Amino acid sequence: MSDLSGLRERKKARTHEAIQEAALRLFRTQGYEATTVEQIAEAAEVSPSTFFRYFPTKEDVVIHDALDPLLFASFAEQPAQLSPIQALRASMAAVFGALSPDQLALEFERQDLIVGVPELRARMLDDLATTFRGFAEALAARVGRPADDLAVRAFAGAVLGAGIAVWLTASQGEEVSVFMKEFDAAMAYLDDSGLRL
Amino acid sequence: MSDLSGLRERKKARTHEAIQEAALRLFRTQGYEATTVEQIAEAAEVSPSTFFRYFPTKEDVVIHDALDPLLFASFAEQPAQLSPIQALRASMAAVFGALSPDQLALEFERQDLIVGVPELRARMLDDLATTFRGFAEALAARVGRPADDLAVRAFAGAVLGAGIAVWLTASQGEEVSVFMKEFDAAMAYLDDSGLRL
DNA sequence: TATCCTACTGATAGTCTCTCTCACTTAACT
């Protein structure tokens, strides 16, 4: 993937970063819709063509989620005696706990941007459909059942659905940690109410 | 809203219908992306300007869900002794049971189109976020708790999430009734596993 | 060091969704 050796690769990485930084800065100050790709390109000192070479759409500058793979990895590493929901709570705590305050603040700013812009929110939710499939597979592996098992799908959907519901209703300009707390409480509620796989 | 009295209103309703029919026919034969608004307008014998006067975006021709309000109404009418999930199952059965085979076929064709086109799928999922809020309120009213109660939100999200999960993984070109059966089975699973409000 | 080759880039032109404005027509009301 990313060689990092060679001037070419380093330059590419720098351009990628420059575009992303310029874009997020402009989004923050002007708003998402009010910012054109042309402005981003100019601020990052590249041509509009180059913008689209690095990001297939304007949305992608914001959407890309670095935490997702970390969560999956952490989930897979949780001890087998934990229930699926307990394992999820533990991995959330582990991944977010490992973030620096700066990273956490940036992540939540990104979340607010996504929740606030319909275009981005829709795109994010669609991406979560993919996340759902991955989660269903991880669950299936954990309990030794096929991933297309109805109970596995329903359980995965229920857990993810509850999480999204909390995300959509809690993260709107709230304190940084509110979402985390409510997410955990919602998961505890599902667990306590007897939802099992 | 729709008076239906007066030539003006009738003409408007006819134009709305003509555009929608032309659009869906073209989408079916050419595909969604391959069909331009200009083509739809021409087929419906209106100007492109008029298209956007009736539908704010190209997506909206497909997205608008006539069943949603029916479901909410039916849900509200279910006897109080039914659990929320039982009430939901009953209203699904009632609303879909009242559809003619033609209506049912059209509805499922619409669903397939939405599931298959990323743009539409994303938009639909975002609209479901609004549906979620309505559902949470209906639930809250049913159990006599505030709608922003965490358990209410988590429960609503879990139920809706399981439903969406089944929808996304079952309705892809399957038999018409597969989604209905799996949806009902998923709800039964949630109920049986002890999920309560 | 000189020379290819390949990657990346910028410029240009074009498509399509969607917005806005303006003039024209036609339904509805007095």
Add this chain to the structure above:
DNA sequence: AGTTAAGTGAGAGAGACTATCAGTAGGATA
């Protein structure tokens, strides 16, 4: 019949995104 308000079409234009093509700079080779 005359007036008002609503619906329509035409046109210009913004902005996201695509395709093409020529120029250029990195990286390998002699």
